[in-house]
Amino acid sequence: MVEVFDYSTPPFPMRTFFWTCVLALLFLPYVAAQDLAQLRKTIEDTLPAKLPDDLGKRDVPPEIVAAYQKVVDTANQIYTLPNLDEQNKRWTMRLETYARIPLAYTDARTHYARLTVLSDEMDRWGPKEFAKSTEEHVLKLGALLAVQTGNNTTNINRQALAQRMVLFAEQYPGADSLSLIDSFLRDVRSMKSQTYRDRRLAEIGPIFQEYYRSINQTPRVRLLDTDIRRATLPGTPMILRGVDLDGREFNLTSMRGKVVLIQFWGTWCIPCRAEMPDLIALHEKYRADGFEIIGINTGVQGDDDRWVRRFRDTTLFSGKRLTWKILHEGLNKRQNPNRETATDFYGITELPVLILVGRDGNVLQIHPLLSTLDSLIAEALEPKFDWTEEELEFIEERKKKEQEEINQLLERIRNESPAPSR
Numbered sequence: 001m002v003e004v005f006d007y008s009t010p011p012f013p014m015r016t017f018f019w020t021c022v023l024a025l026l027f028l029p030y031v032a033a034q035d036l037a038q039l040r041k042t043i044e045d046t047l048p049a050k051l052p053d054d055l056g057k058r059d060v061p062p063e064i065v066a067a068y069q070k071v072v073d074t075a076n077q078i079y080t081l082p083n084l085d086e087q088n089k090r091w092t093m094r095l096e097t098y099a100r101i102p103l104a105y106t107d108a109r110t111h112y113a114r115l116t117v118l119s120d121e122m123d124r125w126g127p128k129e130f131a132k133s134t135e136e137h138v139l140k141l142g143a144l145l146a147v148q149t150g151n152n153t154t155n156i157n158r159q160a161l162a163q164r165m166v167l168f169a170e171q172y173p174g175a176d177s178l179s180l181i182d183s184f185l186r187d188v189r190s191m192k193s194q195t196y197r198d199r200r201l202a203e204i205g206p207i208f209q210e211y212y213r214s215i216n217q218t219p220r221v222r223l224l225d226t227d228i229r230r231a232t233l234p235g236t237p238m239i240l241r242g243v244d245l246d247g248r249e250f251n252l253t254s255m256r257g258k259v260v261l262i263q264f265w266g267t268w269c270i271p272c273r274a275e276m277p278d279l280i281a282l283h284e285k286y287r288a289d290g291f292e293i294i295g296i297n298t299g300v301q302g303d304d305d306r307w308v309r310r311f312r313d314t315t316l317f318s319g320k321r322l323t324w325k326i327l328h329e330g331l332n333k334r335q336n337p338n339r340e341t342a343t344d345f346y347g348i349t350e351l352p353v354l355i356l357v358g359r360d361g362n363v364l365q366i367h368p369l370l371s372t373l374d375s376l377i378a379e380a381l382e383p384k385f386d387w388t389e390e391e392l393e394f395i396e397e398r399k400k401k402e403q404e405e406i407n408q409l410l411e412r413i414r415n416e417s418p419a420p421s422r
Helices: 013-048 062-078 084-104 108-125 126-144 158-171 175-189 194-214 218-231 270-289 305-314 329-335 370-381 389-416
Strands: 241-243 250-251 259-265 292-299 325-328 351-358 363-366
Touching: 013 062, 013 084, 062 084, 084 108, 084 126, 084 218, 108 126, 126 158, 126 175, 158 175, 158 194, 158 250, 175 194, 175 218, 194 218, 194 363, 241 325, 241 329, 259 270, 259 370, 270 292, 292 329, 305 325, 351 370, 363 370
Parallel strands: 259 292, 292 325
Antiparallel strands: 241 250, 259 351, 351 363
C-alpha cells in the first residue's frame, strides 16, 4: 500500500516548532532591550563619580579597581548583544574608556593596548575635551612603559609612541603638550642603564628633534643633537680630536687599521677605577695584534692635567700602571678654546663610558659590558676581506684553473707510470 503525504498541512509537532521560532524571533529584540537596560543600569550604578587624583603617582584603592573592572566586564557583555545600535555602542565605549584609564595605571599589560584603541575612537567622535584627556593618559602611560626594562615589561613601539606625542602636540599646541614630550625625554635620559637609555634615544630622538625644529625650539634641538650623535654612533665613524697629557695633538683617524677602545673616565670615579685592571689585562693581551686604548679624562672635579699625569705615573692597578694614551679635556680646552670637547660633542654626562671602534674607524658598540669585551675585541681583530664581485669571480676562475692543472698533472702521471707487474 502506498502512503500519500499531504504537505499542505504540516503535522502538529512541525507547526509547533514553526510558531516557536516565530515567537522567539519576535521576542528576541525585547529580551535584548531588557538586557541592555539592565547592563546599562549596572554600569551607571557601579562607575565611580570621578577619576582618582594623581593617577600613576599613588595606588588606586582595591575597591575602586574592582568597581572599574566590573564596568569593563559589563561593557564587554553589552558588545555581545545582538542588534546593538551605534548610539548605545558609543555610550558603552565612552564609559569603558573612563574605567580603563585607572585600570591601565594599575595593570598596563592588560589594559594599555585596548585603551589606545578606545582613545582613537574618542578622537573620531567623542567629546573633544574627553578625547584630549584620554589621549593624554595614553601618552603618559606609554611614556612610563617605554622606560621600563626587563622580561616582564609591556612590549611597546616607542617610535610609534613618539610620533603619537608629536601628533597630539600639533593637534593641541601649547605648554602642556610640550611638557609631555620634555617629561618623556627627561625620563629616558634618567634611565639607569646607559645601553637602554641610548637605544631609546636612538629610536625616539630624531622624531622629537624634527618636531622641536619645526616650532623653533633651538635649545631643545641642540640638546637632542648630542643625544642622537652619541646614541647613533654604532656603524658610523667617531670624531675624536684632542690633546694628550704631554700636550701633543691627537686625531682618532691616525688609528685606522687598529681596534680602539675609547674610555671616558675620571680619577675620582670609583667605577672607572674598578674597571682599570680588566682594561690593562685586555691591553696586554691584544696590543701586539693591533688593539689600543685611548683614555679621555673629562677634566672635572679637580682632575687638572698635572694631577692626572701624576695619577697615570704613580697609581698601580694589580701592580701595573696605565700604559695607554690619555687625552685631557681641560688641557685641550686651554690650548684650543674654540674647539668642542668630545665630552660636550657626544653629551657624556656620566662615567665611565666605553666605546669600541673597529679597524675601519666605525664604531662597533657603545657601552659594551666588561664581560663581553674580550670576545668583541678578538672578533674585531680577526682579518676580514670585503671582496668585490670582480675579485670574487677572478678567485673562482683561478681555483678552477688550478684544479684543471692538477687534474692534467695527475692524468699525465698515471699515463707515464709503468703498468704494475703481475
